[in-house]
Amino acid sequence: MNQNSLVSISDISREEILHILDVAAYFERNPNHKLLDGKVVATLFFEPSTRTRLSFETAVNRLAGRVIGFSDAATTSSSKGETLKDTIKMVSNYVDLIIMRHYLEGAARYATEVTDTPIINAGDGAHQHPSQTMLDLYSIRKTQGTLKDQTITLVGDLKYGRTVHSLIMAMKYFNPTFRFVACNELQMPEVYKQFCRDNGIAFSEHTDFSSDVINSSDIIYMTRVQRERFTDIDEYERVKNIYTLNASMLQDAKENMRILHPLPRVNEIAQDVDDDPHAYYFDQARNGLYVRQALICRALGIDILK
């Protein structure tokens, strides 16, 4: 077990979150450093995710480290029945850091228990994806100037969307107000509403994606509504367009309001929003690079701001 491993956003404190964001901001201004000179990083993607892998591998490259790994479990020994433990122990012999994505929930936590090499969780099933949460926080702070006192509207699949769940957990330090906008089938689970109550976080629930909600938001966080999440296909057909954002809905939005989306989108944000000044999702994805540079440094015990 390496103390610098990052499995879940709840592993890190408020101070640490803010420090990581400061380091990320530094990397945004100065992206290229030889901090990882001579270091080897493994990216083990037991489940393919090109977007996340490229972002992490670019981060390593910009820090002058080297990358080994695989992008699909089908090409690895795990497809021959090797346990995760054995794969992690084998790779630990070669590298300074393991960045892993796995289709099973809890895989990253278990990996930290079988090795002293630091692990960064790049997504474990529907469970945790802390670098996504950190880049969401980075995007909120960058566009609003602060993480404090934001009114954040979460839209779409609030039932299964792990990014929105992690965002709620991470925002607990910063006095947010949440609006949960979803159809009946995809409402925010009770466990996260209870989390809000326990932490004094204000929230309200809406089935209507109304102009009132839009116009009073600082952040609108859109998520994908996927057909396969519905038990009732008629319900999907009814709601699939209700939670689609288009440019005409943004006429009276606050000037500082920004639209986030973990990407890839399907049709929940219309193409005409892309040119609207409120659109931020492509910049948000770019911020992922700086945040991942910061997380890699943290995992290796490197603090560039010291």
Add this chain to the structure above:
Amino acid sequence: MNSGKTSLAVAALRNGTVIDQIPSASLFKAARILDIESATTAVTIGNNLPSKKLGSKGIIKVADTTYAEDTLNRIALIAPAAKVNVIRDYAVVEKRQVRLPDTIVGLVRCANPKCITNNEPMKTRFDVVDRNDVTLRCCYCGQDVKAADAIIE
């Protein structure tokens, strides 16, 4: 057995351990937690005995055996009111209540089929997150399970 004499329904024990006040429905789960199947000394199990507290209770008596506190405390998962009596020469020399531990390792199976614990040769681990409603949370995938619904491995 004489149904009129419930106090004698289960044979008296000279030396060993008695676990009493087990809800009838949980008796066999308790027996599994204690690994009664592997016991080599005399074991007496009674069930559906009248109980003022539980209505109906089960009881397990194991001769010439003492259990580690950790083992007995695991019974609290399915029998929170269970009482343990340690017997020596027919006398109770120690009496105590089981206490649910904060963490339960390698006993309960996670109900999430996509949990790593169901796909690797490893022990499960749960944190007790609610003692009143006895709710456990998987330390790996984060899924909650009520003790009443827990599958004992």
